[in-house]
Amino acid sequence: MTTQSPLRATPGALSRQGAGDQVFKWLMLTMALSVIALIFIIGCELAHGSGPALRKFGWRFLTGTDWDPVHERFGALPFIFGTVVSSVIALGIAVPLSIATAVCLTELAPQWLRQALSLFIELLAAVPSVILGLWGIFVMVPWLRQSMFPWLRGALGFLPLFQGPIYGVSLLAGGIIIAIMIVPIITSVSREVLRSVPGLQREAAYALGATRWEVTRIAVLSYARKGLFGAVILGLGRALGETMAVTMVIGNRPEIAASLFAPGYTLASVVANEFTETPPGVNLEALFEIGLVLLGITLLVNALARLLLATFSGPALSTS
Amino acid sequence: MRSITITWCLCGCLWAAQCGALGQMLINGAGATFPYPLYAKWFDEYAKVDPSVRFNYASIGSGGGQKQILEQTVDFGASDSPMSDANLAKAPGRILHIPTVAGAVAVTYNLPGSPRLKLDGTTLAGIYLGKITQWNDRRLLALNPGVSLPGSDIVVVHRSDGSGTSHIFTDYLSSASKEWETRVGRNTSVKWPAGLGAKGNEGVSGWVKQLPGAIGYVELAYVQENRLPSAQIKNAAGAFIAPSLESVTEAMAAATIPDDFRFSMANPPGERAYPISGATWLLVYERQKDPLKGRKLVEFLDWASTKGEAMAPALDYAPLPDILRARILERIKTIRY
Numbered sequence: 001m002t003t004q005s006p007l008r009a010t011p012g013a014l015s016r017q018g019a020g021d022q023v024f025k026w027l028m029l030t031m032a033l034s035v036i037a038l039i040f041i042i043g044c045e046l047a048h049g050s051g052p053a054l055r056k057f058g059w060r061f062l063t064g065t066d067w068d069p070v071h072e073r074f075g076a077l078p079f080i081f082g083t084v085v086s087s088v089i090a091l092g093i094a095v096p097l098s099i100a101t102a103v104c105l106t107e108l109a110p111q112w113l114r115q116a117l118s119l120f121i122e123l124l125a126a127v128p129s130v131i132l133g134l135w136g137i138f139v140m141v142p143w144l145r146q147s148m149f150p151w152l153r154g155a156l157g158f159l160p161l162f163q164g165p166i167y168g169v170s171l172l173a174g175g176i177i178i179a180i181m182i183v184p185i186i187t188s189v190s191r192e193v194l195r196s197v198p199g200l201q202r203e204a205a206y207a208l209g210a211t212r213w214e215v216t217r218i219a220v221l222s223y224a225r226k227g228l229f230g231a232v233i234l235g236l237g238r239a240l241g242e243t244m245a246v247t248m249v250i251g252n253r254p255e256i257a258a259s260l261f262a263p264g265y266t267l268a269s270v271v272a273n274e275f276t277e278t279p280p281g282v283n284l285e286a287l288f289e290i291g292l293v294l295l296g297i298t299l300l301v302n303a304l305a306r307l308l309l310a311t312f313s314g315p316a317l318s319t320s
Numbered sequence: 321m322r323s324i325t326i327t328w329c330l331c332g333c334l335w336a337a338q339c340g341a342l343g344q345m346l347i348n349g350a351g352a353t354f355p356y357p358l359y360a361k362w363f364d365e366y367a368k369v370d371p372s373v374r375f376n377y378a379s380i381g382s383g384g385g386q387k388q389i390l391e392q393t394v395d396f397g398a399s400d401s402p403m404s405d406a407n408l409a410k411a412p413g414r415i416l417h418i419p420t421v422a423g424a425v426a427v428t429y430n431l432p433g434s435p436r437l438k439l440d441g442t443t444l445a446g447i448y449l450g451k452i453t454q455w456n457d458r459r460l461l462a463l464n465p466g467v468s469l470p471g472s473d474i475v476v477v478h479r480s481d482g483s484g485t486s487h488i489f490t491d492y493l494s495s496a497s498k499e500w501e502t503r504v505g506r507n508t509s510v511k512w513p514a515g516l517g518a519k520g521n522e523g524v525s526g527w528v529k530q531l532p533g534a535i536g537y538v539e540l541a542y543v544q545e546n547r548l549p550s551a552q553i554k555n556a557a558g559a560f561i562a563p564s565l566e567s568v569t570e571a572m573a574a575a576t577i578p579d580d581f582r583f584s585m586a587n588p589p590g591e592r593a594y595p596i597s598g599a600t601w602l603l604v605y606e607r608q609k610d611p612l613k614g615r616k617l618v619e620f621l622d623w624a625s626t627k628g629e630a631m632a633p634a635l636d637y638a639p640l641p642d643i644l645r646a647r648i649l650e651r652i653k654t655i656r657y
Contacts, residue, residue: 069482070505137526167475167531169516252480252517263516269480273519276353276381277400277482277508279407280390284383 043295049288056282061289067254067270069278074286076293078254082171082264083297086246087239089175089260094182095232101183102190107216118191125184133248136177141168141249144176149261164259167251171264174250178242182235189234193227194220226309233305240298243268267294344371345616350378351385351398354484354539355421355600358635359398362628366620369627373616382484382508389415389603395617397603400484401508402582414606416655417581418621418648421629421637422572422599424540424563425488426550430528431455435467440554441496441587441595447474447535448493449500450514455533463554470533477527477536480517482509488586488598489537495586496595537596540564541636555595556587567594568638577644581651597638607656614657621652 047054057064057074064075101121105114145168156162197220205219221228243266251263252273267290278284349359356379363375378384382399389397390411402417427439443459446452452459455469479486487508494501504510518524521542528536529546540563543550552560561567574590577583587595602621608614625640625648632639640648 066511068511069509070507070511137523137530142530165473167516169518169527247480247519248523252519253512253515265517273481273517274509275482276384277484278383279386279399279401279404279508280383280410281404281406284387 043292046288046292046295050285050292053282053285053289054292057286057289061286062293065254065256069274069283069286072282074289076267076290078256079265079267079270079290080293080297081256082174082250082254083240083266083268083294085171085260086174086178086250086264086266087236089172090178090182090239091232091236093176093179094186094235097179098183098186098231098235099190099228101187102194103216103221105187105191106194107212107220121184121187124180125188129181129242129244130248132177132181133245136173136245136249140177141173144168144170144173153261160258161260164257164261166261167263169249169251169263170261171250171257172260174246174264174266175260177245177249178239181242181245182238185238186231186235189231190224190228193224193231196227197223229305229309233302236301236305237298240301241268241294243272247272267291267297345373345613346376347373347396347613347617347620348376348378348394349385349396349398349602350380350388350394351603352382352400352484352600353379354400354423355398355637358421358632358637361631361635362624365628365631366623369623370616370619373620375620381482383482385603389605392605395604395613398601399603400598400600401487402601403603411605416604416606416651418602418604418625418652419581419583419599419640419644420602420624421632421639422568422585422597423488423637424565424568424594424597425485425492425537426540426543426563427535427537427553427596428525428528428543428548428550429535430530430532431549432470432532434549435464435469436549437467437551438463438554438560439551441492444553445493445497445500448476448478448512448514449497449503450476472533475531475534476512476515477518477524477531477534478512478515479509479521479524479537480519483520484508484598484600485521485537485539486510488596491584491598492586492596495584539636540568544636553595555591555593556589557591557593559591561592561594563594563596565633565636565638567592568597569641571595571597572599572638572644573641577647581648604655606654611657614655618652618655618657621655622649625649625652 053074061074061076062080063077064073065077066073066075067078101117105117109117145166149166149168152162153166201219201223202215205215210218246266247269250266250269252265252269253263254265254270255262257264271287271290275287278287356377359377363377367374382401385397385399386403386407388394390407392412403415408415427444429437440463443452443463446459453474454471455474456471460469487506490504490510491506493504494506504513516527518527518536521538524536524538525542525546525548528534528548550563552562555561570590571585571588571593574588574593575583575585581601583599585597585599604617604621608617625645629639629645
């Protein structure tokens with residue numbers, strides 16, 4: 001791996017290294033390793049906390065659709081479904097929006113507008129989750145229920161995705177609120193990635209007679225593809241774990257419905273909802289196991305994303 | 321650099337002075353969020369009665385309160401539901417349940433003109449089971465003669481977070497409907513057969529206010545604050561009773577309360593008793609490890625059950641009836657230290 005090379009000093013350099021360099025090297029190494037250790041410890045703690053439930057339910061925990069604390073039957077599938085679907089909706093909305101904004105900020109907008117826009121995007125990132133949730137309950141959901149969803153049902157009602165009764169609180173509402181929360185992070189990272197595309201790339205494309213759109217598409221976006229993908233993954237990580245605002249608008253019903261208008265439930269939400277009032281026992285262990293599943297899904301999705309990136313970005317793209 | 325060191329030293333000294341130098345004893349508690357406003361008031365007032373103790377209460381939820389008293393990381397726990405036999409068996413010593421106050425759960429709804437509805441247990445269970453789905457269902461019409469009910473769908477709203485309020489409500493439905501008891505049961509969170517989950521009392525009252533045709537259940541204070549209508553519920557004696565502090569105290573006086581004070585107030589027999597209410601408990605070990613701390617804790621419990629009770633109604637909690645209070649005071653005397 002090339003990333004390790006700064007830590008491995010060549011024999012010639014070693015003689016010139018002082019004690020300070022050694023300390024620096026080990027300090028940095030410890031810091032870097034502590035991140036890995038932290039994830040490992042969290043995983044162990046969750047596995048330990050969910051121990052008896054893990055043994056009792058086995059794989060049925062992942063495939064079961066029942067969540068019944070009274071009769072102690074636990075299945076996480078509706079929560080997994082809700083988490084994945086709401087995150088996919090969020091990415092579907094946030095990715096085009098964020099990347100378009102980032103292109104606008106780096107390629108198209110005049111200088112004064114870039115600064116103003118950047119400021120607002122960073123402000124959006126600073127809005128606390130619970131505030132967004134309240135806004136969701138009192139502003140977004142009534143609007144969705146009265147205007148947006150009836151219109152969607154009228155226009156796309158032939159799809160099972162947009163059928164059924166409209167409450168406002170729904171998987172779709174959860175997805176939209178997550179989208180709002182991950183737009184700032186995807187936009188900021190994408191902007192930095194696009195900014196780091198060398199000017200020479202653009203100039204070369206212009207020299208070949210490309211239009212502005214062609215320059216952006218060929219010289220900028222495809223050059224920055226890997227970095228943009230990284231930005232999306234960061235957003236996805238946040239989407240999977242987002243809790244408070246989602247809990248407030250998703251409806252909190254653990255069921256798997258075809259319609260996006262139906263209420264749903266996410267892994268993070270059920271932990272936040274039930275953890276504080278659950279007495280010690282198998283119910284609490286099941287909640288720990290939900291945490292373990294969430295950690296597992298996050299790691300799995302990240303690994304898959306990396307695999308995807310490695311396959312579709314061939315050697316032609318890794319010129320950097 | 322030096323000024324920073326001095327500042328730190330000063331901070332340290334101040335902290336030490338706070339905790340030790342004054343000889344102030346710190347008693348730690350954790351648990352239920354529902355009675356927290358009252359407990360905070362109690363600790364505040366009690367500091368004037370006995371300045372030598374300071375209470376530190378973390379309102380982390382009933383589950384956390386039970387866990388921490390079991391693990392002995394706190395001096396007292398607090399819970400909105402009594403501990404299960406299984407968890408009591410895990411405890412290193414005998415844990416006493418000390419009831420402090422009770423609260424009513426009001427059934428609220430969003431209907432045109434906000435008529436005063438009358439409901440009974442089987443109808444309410446039918447609605448929450450998803451069997452009664454229209455407001456003009458004949459069972460609702462029969463209970464409410466003269467009230468014009470619309471033909472719209474009933475939107476059922478329940479708590480999504482585990483809560484003592486849900487425990488009280490499902491406890492009542494279980495006592496009123498056999499089907500509810502076997503299919504759903506009573507707990508701080510259950511598998512709801514129908515409806516939407518909203519977070520917290522404020523979430524439920526928020527949805528009910530917004531969604532036409534909605535029905536939900538919240539703590540009494542929330543219907544009063546939000547000016548929401550509340551239904552009169554038919555009690556065991558056959559009378560329709562509106563939720564209020566008095567009708568809850570009546571319910572507690574009418575409920576059969578066993579010697580370990582782990583009781584349910586669902587559907588008690590009293591004529592004026594409101595049927596959907598529940599108590600909240602402090603959890604303490606019968607045998608205290610630290611003699612001095614134990615004595616201070618007993619003094620506080622004694623004060624809370626007498627003087628403290630008088631502060632409850634102002635904060636929307638129903639105080640204990642006198643008969644029960646006398647029994648509790650007797651029990652507090654049995655704590656050994």
